[in-house]
Amino acid sequence: MKIVVLGGTGLTARCAVRDLAESPDVSEVVIAGRNPEKAQKLAEEIKSKKVSIVQFDATKHDTIVKALKGADVAINGVQYYYNINIMKAALEAGTHYLDVGGLFHTALKQMELGDKFEKAGLTAILGIGECPGITNVMARYAVDKLDSVETILIRDSWMDFTEGGPPFVVTWSISTLFDEMTIPAVIYENGQYKEVPPLSGKETMKFPEPFGTQDQYRTIHSEPATFPKSFKDKGIKNVNWKEGGPGFLDIKTLVDAGLASEKPLKINGAEISPRQFFLKLLKEQNMMGWPEDIIPNDWEITRIIAIGKKKGKKTSYMVDSIFRSNKKWKGAAGQVAVGVPASIAAQMLAKGEIETRGAVPPEICIEPEPFFAELVKRDIKIQETIKTNT
Structure with a gap:
């Protein structure tokens, strides 16, 4: 499975990158960032052949779509102000999507894209870090x-x-x-x-x-x-x-x-x-x-x-x-509390363990017991x- 972490050098998203790199079921992890030097530095620290980097700009739709093409899941670790932009790019790229929260008002706006994700046969999990998540x-x-x-x-x-x-x-x-x-x-x-x-x-x-x-x-x-x-x-x-x-x-x-x-x-x-x-x-x-x-x-x-x-x-x-x-x-x-749950949910999505389609919060689409089991591991x-x- 190929998972792209947008904003992957960020404070919390870097922990998602590290967890993915250590997960045997993940074949490719892409650190997508605005600063390629920072992304390369993180990749070198992780020392895994499955980790690569790509440059993108959260304000430019085409660069987001390009970064997501061919990925099974996109983890959005960018500031929540860009959540809707990135969701729209994930739709165009045909990629499952998740983020770590929209701080109430943005989360409600994101849910309005639910019909489009459902029609596309895609899932967007809204807020799957620690809290929300x-x-x-x-x-x-x-x-x-x-x-x-x-x-x-x-x-x-x-x-x-x-x-x-x-x-x-x-x-x-x-x-x-x-x-x-x-x-x-x-x-x-x-x-x-x-x-x-x-x-x-x-x-x-x-x-x-x-x-x-x-x-x-x-x-x-x-x-x-x-x-x-x-x-x-x-x-x-x-x-x-x-x-x-x-x-x-x-x-x-x-x-x-x-x-x-x-x-x-x-x-x-x-x-x-x-x-x-x-x-x-x-x-x-x-x-x-x-x-x-x-x-x-x-x-x-x-x-x-x-x-x-x-x-x-x-x-x-x-x-x-x-x-x-x-x-x-x-x-x-x-x-760790934000990055690891995002990694777990992304892997569950890529494996087909989350079948709900649309733009939904975690309580709607994630079965607690298997999710908890991954946390305990x-x-x-x-x-x-x-x-x-x-």
């Missing part, structure tokens, strides 16, 4: 166990024990983080959608060690965009997402300082937005991912709690997924807790 499949697993479901809570946290390195490091898209902290969050409450302020609804949640008790906050996310429709037949009324961990509110300080703004500033006759400046600064200061001489040592946990009824009794299913950094790949937990833990009120 594993969270969706865990929710499907829990909901399938219940006769009815009223509420689904999705939570995420982390801990970092890495020694050395710079005081501030980004291990996934800072633009997405900025969007989560500036765009109103959307929750599904009592059967209705409503917007709430970002970082509102603070709560404290206890996680297993080494995470401990962590504060959680509302942000915009994709799970509330799809769960109400996916689980409508089970009576779903409430869906909300929250996240938080050490250093999370440090990002809010940057937002408050204006660094998330995309409004250009004039400086000495030139114009640049604070966000563009900050992204460039992070790269110059070697803060986009851990420096090469640092081995990350961190953990991440994502959790869903599905509350409903089973045999007439109020029952909750809590499912946790726990990740650790990958020393061999020098990948932080958050990078990669030392990613899945833990289930059941509580019943008699």
Whole structure:
């Protein structure tokens, strides 16, 4: 099978590339990137004959189509702003497609392409990283166990024990983080959608060690965009997402300082937005991912709690997924947590193990048990807790 990873040198997509390269069923992995030097460097680090590179530009349709021609599956690891462009290119190339999330509003727009993918006999999986992604499949697993479901809570946290390195490091898209902290969050409450302020609804949640008790906050996310429709037949009324961990509110300080703004500033006759400046600064200061001489040592946990009824009794299913950094790949937990599920889903698609066609979220098209089995093979833990009120 041939799989193309668009944006394959990115912080999280590079872990998808590495997992694919280590998977025996994959015959060809193509790192597609804007910068061929970075792609070549990653390919040389992996040292696999099955890995090749190709240059493409996410803003230019023809270059995307060319990169995808002949591939079984396209993994879109590019910033979510380009999801729809890349989906249209995948349609033209006749390639199955998946991405790692559309941050609610983009995900809904992507679903509008469902009929075209279905007619073409293709599948587009919308959001199959960690969250969205594993969270969706865990929710499907829990909901399938219940006769009815009223509420689904999705939570995420982390801990970092890495020694050395710079005081501030980004291990996934800072633009997405900025969007989560500036765009109103959307929750599904009592059967209705409503917007709430970002970082509102603070709560404290206890996680297993080494995470401990962590504060959680509302942000915009994709799970509330799809769960109400996916689980409508089970009576779903409430869906909300929250996240938080050490250093999370440090990002809010940057937002408050204006660094998330995309409004250009004039400086000495030139114009640049604070966000563009900050992204460039992070790269110059070697803060986009851990420096090469640092081995990350961190953990991440994502959790869903599905509350409903089973045999007439109020029952909750809590499912946790726990990740650790990958020393061999020098990948932080958050990078592994996003890249590996994308690799697994791409391989399932290429093998014909996912038969649903159209543009769909993971909870619609991925069977939980075989997906979990692949996670466990990669030392990613899945833990289930059941509580019943008699």
